[in-house]
Every structure is written in C-alpha cells, then in structure tokens.
Amino acid sequence: MAAFTKQEYKERVSNTKKKMNEWGVDLLLISQPANMNYLTGYDGWSFYVHQCVLVSLDQEEPVWIGRGMDANGARITTFLPDENIHEYADDYVQSLVKHPMHFIADIIKKNGWDKKRIGVEMDQFYFTHRNYVELEKKLPDAAFVDANTLVNWVRIVKSEAEIEYLKAAGKIAVKVMDAAIANINVGARECDAAAAIAHAQYTGTEEFAGDYPAIVPLMMAGEATKTPHLTWSGKRYEKDEAVLLELSGVYKHYHAPIARTLFLGQNPPKLMQDTARVVIDGLAETLDFIKPGVSAEEIEAEWRRAISHSTVVKESRLGYSIGVNYPPDWGEQTVSFRPGDKTVMQPNMTIHLIPGIWYDDVGFEIDATIRLTETGYESIYEYPTEIFLK
Amino acid sequence: MAAFTKQEYKERVSNTKKKMNEWGVDLLLISQPANMNYLTGYDGWSFYVHQCVLVSLDQEEPVWIGRGMDANGARITTFLPDENIHEYADDYVQSLVKHPMHFIADIIKKNGWDKKRIGVEMDQFYFTHRNYVELEKKLPDAAFVDANTLVNWVRIVKSEAEIEYLKAAGKIAVKVMDAAIANINVGARECDAAAAIAHAQYTGTEEFAGDYPAIVPLMMAGEATKTPHLTWSGKRYEKDEAVLLELSGVYKHYHAPIARTLFLGQNPPKLMQDTARVVIDGLAETLDFIKPGVSAEEIEAEWRRAISHSTVVKESRLGYSIGVNYPPDWGEQTVSFRPGDKTVMQPNMTIHLIPGIWYDDVGFEIDATIRLTETGYESIYEYPTEIFLK
Numbered sequence: 134m135a136a137f138t139k140q141e142y143k144e145r146v147s148n149t150k151k152k153m154n155e156w157g158v159d160l161l162l163i164s165q166p167a168n169m170n171y172l173t174g175y176d177g178w179s180f181y182v183h184q185c186v187l188v189s190l191d192q193e194e195p196v197w198i199g200r201g202m203d204a205n206g207a208r209i210t211t212f213l214p215d216e217n218i219h220e221y222a223d224d225y226v227q228s229l230v231k232h233p234m235h236f237i238a239d240i241i242k243k244n245g246w247d248k249k250r251i252g253v254e255m256d257q258f259y260f261t262h263r264n265y266v267e268l269e270k271k272l273p274d275a276a277f278v279d280a281n282t283l284v285n286w287v288r289i290v291k292s293e294a295e296i297e298y299l300k301a302a303g304k305i306a307v308k309v310m311d312a313a314i315a316n317i318n319v320g321a322r323e324c325d326a327a328a329a330i331a332h333a334q335y336t337g338t339e340e341f342a343g344d345y346p347a348i349v350p351l352m353m354a355g356e357a358t359k360t361p362h363l364t365w366s367g368k369r370y371e372k373d374e375a376v377l378l379e380l381s382g383v384y385k386h387y388h389a390p391i392a393r394t395l396f397l398g399q400n401p402p403k404l405m406q407d408t409a410r411v412v413i414d415g416l417a418e419t420l421d422f423i424k425p426g427v428s429a430e431e432i433e434a435e436w437r438r439a440i441s442h443s444t445v446v447k448e449s450r451l452g453y454s455i456g457v458n459y460p461p462d463w464g465e466q467t468v469s470f471r472p473g474d475k476t477v478m479q480p481n482m483t484i485h486l487i488p489g490i491w492y493d494d495v496g497f498e499i500d501a502t503i504r505l506t507e508t509g510y511e512s513i514y515e516y517p518t519e520i521f522l523k
Numbered sequence: 524m525a526a527f528t529k530q531e532y533k534e535r536v537s538n539t540k541k542k543m544n545e546w547g548v549d550l551l552l553i554s555q556p557a558n559m560n561y562l563t564g565y566d567g568w569s570f571y572v573h574q575c576v577l578v579s580l581d582q583e584e585p586v587w588i589g590r591g592m593d594a595n596g597a598r599i600t601t602f603l604p605d606e607n608i609h610e611y612a613d614d615y616v617q618s619l620v621k622h623p624m625h626f627i628a629d630i631i632k633k634n635g636w637d638k639k640r641i642g643v644e645m646d647q648f649y650f651t652h653r654n655y656v657e658l659e660k661k662l663p664d665a666a667f668v669d670a671n672t673l674v675n676w677v678r679i680v681k682s683e684a685e686i687e688y689l690k691a692a693g694k695i696a697v698k699v700m701d702a703a704i705a706n707i708n709v710g711a712r713e714c715d716a717a718a719a720i721a722h723a724q725y726t727g728t729e730e731f732a733g734d735y736p737a738i739v740p741l742m743m744a745g746e747a748t749k750t751p752h753l754t755w756s757g758k759r760y761e762k763d764e765a766v767l768l769e770l771s772g773v774y775k776h777y778h779a780p781i782a783r784t785l786f787l788g789q790n791p792p793k794l795m796q797d798t799a800r801v802v803i804d805g806l807a808e809t810l811d812f813i814k815p816g817v818s819a820e821e822i823e824a825e826w827r828r829a830i831s832h833s834t835v836v837k838e839s840r841l842g843y844s845i846g847v848n849y850p851p852d853w854g855e856q857t858v859s860f861r862p863g864d865k866t867v868m869q870p871n872m873t874i875h876l877i878p879g880i881w882y883d884d885v886g887f888e889i890d891a892t893i894r895l896t897e898t899g900y901e902s903i904y905e906y907p908t909e910i911f912l913k
Contacts, residue, residue, distance in 0.1 A: 177752040178738055181648075181852035202839055202881055205750035223839035224863075227856050232646075256622075256653035258571075263646035263671070265655075281653070324732035328725035335718035335755075342714035342757030348568055349735045360595035362567040365725075367732030449592055449613040460850045462571035466617050473614075491592055 135174025135212045136385045137294055142212050145172055146195060148287045149188055158252035158278050160241065161188040162268075164259040166459035168284040170386060173197055173213055177206040180259055180459065182226050183233035189246055198237050200226060234264050238271035247272050252280025258461065285467050289454055291481045295387065296504060299456070299483055301341040302389035303502065303514035306382030309333045310391050313352075313380060314521055319372045319397050323365035327352060330380060337384065344383040347463040351379040358496030361489055373398040375405060377498045379487070381463060382514070388455050388463040389513045390485045392500035395521045405495045405520070408445055412488050412497055413518050415439040419451075419486065420501060424509045429474035436470075436488065445490060452486035455502065480505050483513070525564025525602045526775045527684055532602050535562055536585060538677045539578055548642035548668050550631065551578040552658075554649040556849035558674040560776060563587055563603055567596040570649055570849065572616050573623035579636055588627050590616060624654050628661035637662050642670025648851065675857050678846055681871045685777065685846065686894060689873055691731040692779035693892065693904035695772030699723045700781050703742075703770060704911055709762045709787050713755035717742060720770060727774065734773040737853040741769040748886030751879055763788040765795060767888045769877070771853060772904070778845050778853040779903045780875045782890035785911045795885045795910070798835055802878050802887055803908050805829040809841075809876065810891060814899045819864035826860075826878065835880060842876035845892065870895050873903070 135142065149172065153161055163169055166180040172195050173186055184199035196217045197207045204220035207213065221236040241247050251272070254260045256279075269277065291299065312333035316326040330350045337343030349364055355374045357363045370376070376395040381388045394409070401409075418439035423432055433451045440447070451470035455463055463485075468476040470486065487500040497520075502513040525532065539562065543551055553559055556570040562585050563576055574589035586607045587597045594610035597603065611626040631637050641662070644650045646669075659667065681689070702723035706716040720740045727733030739754055744766045747753045751769065760766070766785040771778045784799070791799075808829035813822055823841045830837070844855035853875075858866040860876065877890040887910075892903040 176754075177750070178741060178754060178851070179752040181738070181854070202751050205881065205883070206747075206753055209747060209750065209753070224861065226840065227854075227859060253652070255656070256651045258648045258651060260652060261646045261648060262643070262650060262652045262655040263669075265652040266645070279653075322732060324734075325726055328722040328733070331721035331725050332718040335721050336715055337757070342712060342755070343718070344714075345739045345754065348571070351568060357596075357599060360567070360599065361592050362569040363596055363599070364566075364568060364735065365732070367727070450616065461568070464571070464617075469617060471614065491595065493595070 135210060137174065139212045141292060141294060142172065142174060145287065146188060149284055150190055152283055152287055153188070153190060153252065156252065156278065156280060156283055157250055158280050158283065159190050159249035160246045161252045161280055161283065163188065163254065163284060164264070165254055165257045166259065167386070167457050171284060171288055171457055173211040175207055176210040176386070177203055179203040179206065183264065185237060189244070196240070198240060232263065232267045234267035235271055238268055241272060248274045250276045250278050252278045252283060254281050255279045256281045282466055285465050288456055288465060289467050289482055290479055291456060291483055291504070295456065296481060298384050298387040299389055299504065299513055301384035302382040302387050304341060304382065305334065305337045305343050305384060306380070306389040306391040306502070306514050307516060308338065309380050309382050310378070310393055310516060313378050314395060317370060317376055317395055318523060319370050321370055323352065323354065323368050323370065327365040334383060341384050344386055346381040346383045347388060347458040347460045348381065353377045353496065359491050359493050361491055370397055375401065375496060377496050379498060386457045386459065388458055389502045390455065390463060390487070390500060391502065391514065391516060392487055392489065392498040393516070393521060394497050394499065395523060397523050399522055401520055402495060405497060408490055408495060408497045409520050411440050411443040411445045412490060413499060416486065416488055416499060416501060420503070420510065423478065423503070423505070425478050425480055425505055425507065427478050429468045429470045429476045430472050433470040433472065447488055447490060451488055452484055455483055455485045478505050480507050525600060527564065529602045531682060531684060532562065532564060535677065536578060539674055540580055542673055542677055543578070543580060543642065546642065546668065546670060546673055547640055548670050548673070549580050549639035550636045551642045551670055551673065553578065553644065553674060554654070555644055555647045556649065557776070557847050560849070561674060561678055561847055563601040565597055566600040566776070567593055569593040569596065573654065575627060579634070586630070588630060622653065622657045624657035625661055628658055631662060638664045640666045640668050642668045642673060644671045645669045646671045672856055675855050678855060679844055679857050679872055680869055681846060681873055681894070686871060688774050688777040689779055689846070689894065689903055691774035692772040692777050694731060695724065695727045695733050695774060696770070696779040696781040696904050697772070697906055698728065699770050699772050700768070700783055700906060703768050704785060707760060707766055707785055708913060709760050711760055713742065713744065713758050713760065717755040724773060731774050734776055736771040736773045737778060737848040737850045738771065743767045743886065749881050749883050751881055760787055765791065765886060767886050769888060776847045776849065778848055779892045780845065780853060780877070780890060781892065781904065781906060782877055782879065782888040783906070783911060784887050784889065785913060787913050789912055791910055791912070792885060795887060798880055798885060798887045799910050801830050801833040801835045802880060802889060806876065806878055806889060806891060810893070810900065813868065813893070813895070815868050815870055815895055815897065817868050819858045819860050819866045820862050823860040823862065837878055837880060841878055842874055845873055845875045868895050870897050
C-alpha cells in the first residue's frame with residue numbers, strides 16, 4: 134500500500150507535468166529513488182540496479198520499470214495499475230553486453246515517445262553516464278534535456294499529509310537524540326552507542342514506526358570533531374572528549390534531522406564554550422528572521438550578521454531543504470542557504486539549518502528542523518540548545 | 524587511521540596500475556566509495572557530494588579530492604600524505620554554475636595529466652552523466668576510457684587481512700540472525716524486530732565493532748514474501764506468516780551476508796516445505812562442487828542440475844562476489860553466477876550464493892557466504908540451514 138492517497142500522487146504528477154511544460158520536457162525519466170517514491174509510492178531497496186519511473190505529458194499515470202524480482206514490490210507499494218509496471222529479465226543486471234536502458238528505450242519506443250524531448254536527471258546519482266550513452270544510442274531521434282532536480286523542485290512545498298509525516302519523524306528524532314545522550318559515556322564503545330541510536334531510529338514511537346535514515350549516524354569524537362561525516366568504530370569514549378552528533382528521526386522516509394554536541398566532562402575548553410554561545414545565539418536570531426517572502430541568501434546573510442561580532446567563521450552553506458529521501462543524502466538538492474540562492478520562502482517549505490563548525494582544534498554542531506508557516510516558522514521538534522555535559 | 528597497513532594499500536595500488544596498463548588507462552578517476560576506500564582507506568559518509576581518488580601511472584601514491592569539510596576526514600582515515608589531499612570550496616556543492624569536476628580537472632591539468640588516457644567508472648553510481656560532460660568540457664585533449672569495475676576486478680581476490688575482516692563480519696552475522704529470530708514473533712511490530720537487528724549489526728561482538736551494512740535489513744513478511752527488496756513497517760507479525768530475511772554482519776565495511784526464512788507457526792505450507800527441501804539440498808550439492816579452477820557458469824549449471832528433478836525455477840543469478848562495500852550495494856559487481864560468466868574461481872575469492880525464490884504464492888531464502896581455499900571452500904560462518912519455526 135502506498136504511503137499517501139491516490140489523490141495526493143495524482144496532484145504530484147500533475148504538478149510535475151506543469152514543471153515539465155515550463156522546462157520543455159515531454160517525457161521525464163526519473164531514477165532518483167526519492168523522486169520515484171514521491172511520484173508513485175515505490176519503496177524498496179532495489180536502487181542498486183537500474184530502474185526508473187517515466188512521466189509523459191500524454192499519459193495520465195506514470196510507468197515503473199525495474200528488475201523482474203522487484204516488480205511485485207512495485208505492485209505492493211505503488212498506486213500504479215498493473216499494466217504500468219514493466220520488468221526486465223535478470224540477465225540485464227550488471228552485464229557487459231546488455232543494459233537495462235535498452236529495455237527502457239524499447240518501452241519508450243512502443244509508446245511512441247522516441248521522438249520527444251526526454252528529460253533525464255543528469256547530475257543525480259543513480260543516473261550514470263552509461264545510462265545516458267545507452268539511451269542516446271537506442272533513441273537517436275530523441276532530444277535529451279537536463280531535468281536534474283525537476284521533481285526535487287516540485288517536492289519543495291509539502292502537503293499537509295507530508296507535514297504530518299515530518300512531525301512524526303520529529304517525535305522520533307527526540308527519542309533518537311535521547312538515546313544518543315544516554316548511551317555516550319566515558320568507557321563505552323562508539324559502536325554500542327551507535328547501536329542504541331539505530332535502535333531508536335528503527336523502533337520509532339508507539340504510534341509511529343521508525344524507518345532507516347538516508348544518512349547513518351554521524352558521530353565524531355575527540356580528534357574526529359574537526360570533520361563532519363565520520364561514523365563510529367570500536368574505540369571507547371574518553372574523559373574530556375567532545376562528541377558531535379548528526380542524527381535523524383525518520384518516518385516513511387521523511388526526515389527530521391537533529392544535531393547536538395556532547396562534552397564528556399564538566400569543563401569544555403573555553404574556545405568550545407565561546408563558539409557554542411555565538412552559534413546558539415546566531416541560530417536563534419536567524420530563526421527569528423525566517424518567514425515567507427524572505428530569500429535563502431537573505432536568511433544566510435542574517436546568520437552572518439548575527440555572528441559578525443565574533444571570530445566564528447562558517448564557510449559552508451547554513452542549511453538546505455529536507456523531506457522524503459533515500460541514501461546517500463537527506464538533503465533535497467534544491468535550496469541551499471548561501472550567497473546567491475534567491476529561492477523565496479513559502480509556507481510549508483521544510484528546512485534544516487545546521488551551523489556546524491569544524492575547526493582543527495574544536496568542533497560544535499547544533500541545528501533546527503523547521504517548517505515555514507503563513508507568518509513565520511514552526512519547529513518540527515523541540516530539543517534543548519546547549520552543550521550537553523556528562 | 525586506515526584499516527590496513529600502508530604496505531597493503533601500496534600493493535593494491537600496484538595491482539591497480541597493472542590493470543590500468545592492461546586496460547589502456549594512464550590516469551584513473553575513481554568515484555565509487557568502496558573503490559576509494561580500497562585504494563586509500565578513505566572512510567566517511569561524504570559520498571553524497573562529488574569526490575574522487577586519482578591513480579596515475581606516473582605517481583606513486585593516489586590523490587584524494589573532496590569537499591573542504593571532508594578533507595580532515597581524509598587526513599584521519601587514509602594513508603595518504605597531506606600534499607595528496609585536495610579540497611574544493613563549499614560553493615561547488617550542488618551549484619548550478621560551478622561543478623566539482625571543474626576543480627578536479629584543474630588538478631589533472633596541474634599535474635600534466637590532461638593529454639592522457641583517463642579512465643572513468645562509466646556505469647557506477649556516484650559518477651553521474653554530468654560528471655562526464657564537465658570533465659570532457661574542461662579536458663578537451665584527454666581521451667576518456669571506460670574503466671568501469673577496473674578496481675572492482677582488482678578487489679576480487681582477497682588478502683589474508685581482508686579474509687580476517689570477513690571472518691569477523693561472519694561472527695557478527697551469526698549474532699544478527701540470532702537477534703532476528705529471537706525478535707520476530709506473532710504480535711511484534713516489524714520495526715521493533717528491525718531495531719533489534721540493527722542493534723546487533725552495529726554492536727558487533729565484544730572483540731569486533733559492527734559497522735553499517737551497504738543494504739539495510741531486508742525483511743519481507745506475508746504478502747511481501749513474493750519480492751526480495753522490501754524493508755519494514757509498523758505492521759505486526761501474524762500467525763502462520765512466512766518471513767524472509769536478508770541481512771549481513773559487517774566489520775570495517777566488509778560484508779558477510781546471511782539470509783534465512785522463518786515461519787510463524789508449526790505447519791508451513793507444503794509448497795514452502797518442498798521448495799525449501801529442494802533449495803537447501805541444491806545449495807549443498809552446489810557448494811560441494813565449488814573449488815578453484817571451476818567457472819562461475821559451471822557452478823550455476825551445477826545448481827540447475829541439482830534442482831532439475833524438481834519444479835523449482837530460479838530465474839535470477841545464483842550469487843556474486845562480496846567484500847568491502849558501501850550503500851547501495853554489497854555486491855562487488857564483478858562475477859555473477861549465471862550462464863555466460865566464465866570467471867574462473869581462485870583461492871581467496873569470497874562469494875555470496877543466495878538461491879532465493881520469490882513466487883507469487885511462496886517465498887524462500889537461504890544463502891552461503893564462503894571463501895575459496897586452495898582445494899575447495901570454507902564457510903565464513905556456520906548457521907543452521909532449515910525453515911525456522913516459531
């Protein structure tokens with residue numbers, strides 16, 4: 134059973150077709166798993182082989198094409214009628230002589246779409262260079278258009294049903310961070326803390342079953358706090374070590390990221406305390422500024438203004454749009470809060486602001502996951518904003 | 524600290540250069556995370572942005588190029604000297620005007636590699652079509668060669684140190700399946716069983732810290748047993764339901780997959796029992812046949828011979844090579860056990876045979892994770908081969 138009503142999928146497809154018209158695309162070939170899910174409900178860990186969803190301006194409902202063994206998965210998880218589900222034989226998988234794009238090209242031909250303007254996701258993982266080469270070879274009369282992030286931009290404003298899923302994810306996020314703080318102690322192994330975190334992520338709450346995150350727990354301790362994307366080992370936590378945590382609660386693939394910083398002692402270094410103060414206050418001031426009508430770059434400028442009295446430097450983007458996602462990224466790849474991004478905030482956009490600092494001698498992370506309301510913003514979850522001392 | 528000795532990485536790089544010579548590649552550009560890890564030790568969840576490792580025939584050690592915030596991660600996890608680590612500025616990330624491949628092309632030029640034969644992984648996720656387009660634009664004098672799976676083929680025969688990691692993963696795999704069987708009960712939620720499984724995967728054993736798998740727990744119950752790649756929900760297990768489990772133990776990204784089938788009752792359907800008997804016996808006969816010198820397609824033919832007395836049909840490949848990996852796939856994308864694959868078995872190849880059956884009315888999964896010895900094979904773990912009744 135798909136995660137949303139058929140009506141909701143139909144609206145998404147309709148909004149996608151509007152954007153296809155704007156972008157000059159007749160037929161859209163979607164490989165990115167979150168976009169496939171968004172348009173059809175499809176939900177399976179089959180994205181390690183080639184598969185796609187086709188959306189054509191001249192056909193009401195999308196088409197799913199994938200590996201034979203996954204077609205029953207599409208029948209179970211999508212809203213699509215059986216005739217819109219096509220399966221390729223197993224000898225197409227990782228073959229040197231056949232390629233799944235040949236099968237997909239044949240379906241495009243059978244539907245008379247081979248002379249159309251075909252949009253493909255040129256810079257999305259899951260659409261390889263060879264996908265493009267094989268499609269082009271088999272469809273010499275087609276004109277290929279870069280439709281990278283076309284569906285991602287449709288996804289940027291959430292429905293009320295999506296907001297409910299994000300709030301469920303937010304409830305899980307609180308439990309996930311609670312589990313992290315409870316289980317990270319001097320002498321404990323990093324892997325055992327990671328296990329407690331994953332347990333909280335998958336279990337969820339009594340009401341809402343947890344799901345797997347698009348990014349596993351990022352948890353840097355000691356020397357590793359100078360970088361943001363390491364995971365865990367069998368190392369034991371040491372006294373007076375800082376621990377950076379970037380985690381997420383997830384419900385039906387909707388993400389509520391949550392990032393906090395622990396210190397395994399009572400006296401964090403002064404530089405860490407000073408940095409934390411600047412970042413926590415700067416984030417609060419930035420949040421106060423957020424409302425519909427302001428742009429992403431204005432929000433980022435407000436953040437820089439708010440910390441300009443300090444020596445804190447944040448070179449990377451302040452945040453990005455979030456929602457439904459699959460590995461390897463929970464970011465939506467649309468708006469980025471940084472200079473030059475003129476995206477204007479609208480109600481029901483959902484964003485993750487993470488002013489993380491990774492200096493060579495100190496690291497600090499905190500975040501906010503919010504949705505835009507009619508007049509300002511609402512937090513997806515509430516969690517204390519401080520350095521947690523243990 | 525890298526997971527293996529510097530000497531071991533140097534041998535891997537040396538073996539890679541031999542294969543580059545065979546394939547006609549002067550400079551190799553590697554984006555696949557497992558290949559980056561294999562060549563340098565690099566280990567971080569940063570593969571959601573573009574990054575790469577370069578191997579040049581005229582330079583001893585590889586070069587790592589990635590996002591600024593991840594460079595310290597490369598300094599911590601690789602064996603590379605600091606001058607071989609290059610970082611691009613954050614405004615290259617998901618930008619419409621700049622692309623990380625421009626930065627990478629500049630480094631290629633600075634090193635005088637821009638007139639060389641450059642090998643890229645044309646059909647690997649993490650090397651998008653746009654990566655290719657931008658590289659080609661910036662390096663008009665280069666000749667591009669498809670080096671897809673070049674490093675994967677170097678990885679196919681494991682070192683003794685890698686075998687030790689796989690055996691550690693095997694110890695974890697046993698605990699993971701134990702946790703699954705203990706926690707899947709009539710009335711329990713699927714998500715709570717998934718949480719127990721993830722906990723076992725991440726915790727590992729007292730001696731060996733667990734790691735995250737390249738594929739999350741695949742666990743199909745009831746109707747979902749007709750397809751192999753679904754995950755879990757908040758649904759409660761029901762009496763007389765079958766449950767298919769494809770899981771893995773993981774140690775430092777080395778995978779020991781383990782698949783078994785449960786039945787939540789004492790009387791599985793006759794078709795399931797019959798299918799299980801045929802598959803279990805067929806797998807045992809196939810394993811007896813495996814030794815260095817036989818080919819992948821001969822092994823698969825032996826499997827088909829062993830089940831030919833029955834009505835069981837297995838349309839998909841019987842298995843594949845395994846080792847170090849990252850999401851989305853723990854398969855090595857080299858040998859596939861199916862007709863036409865003439866790869867000859869050698870000692871210290873490690874393989875996953877999974878004769879899974881997903882009919883519309885019954886599913887059954889069992890597997891074997893083995894390494895080739897000088898004279899036959901050795902199991903990476905021991906686990907009962909039966910339908911588990913609960």
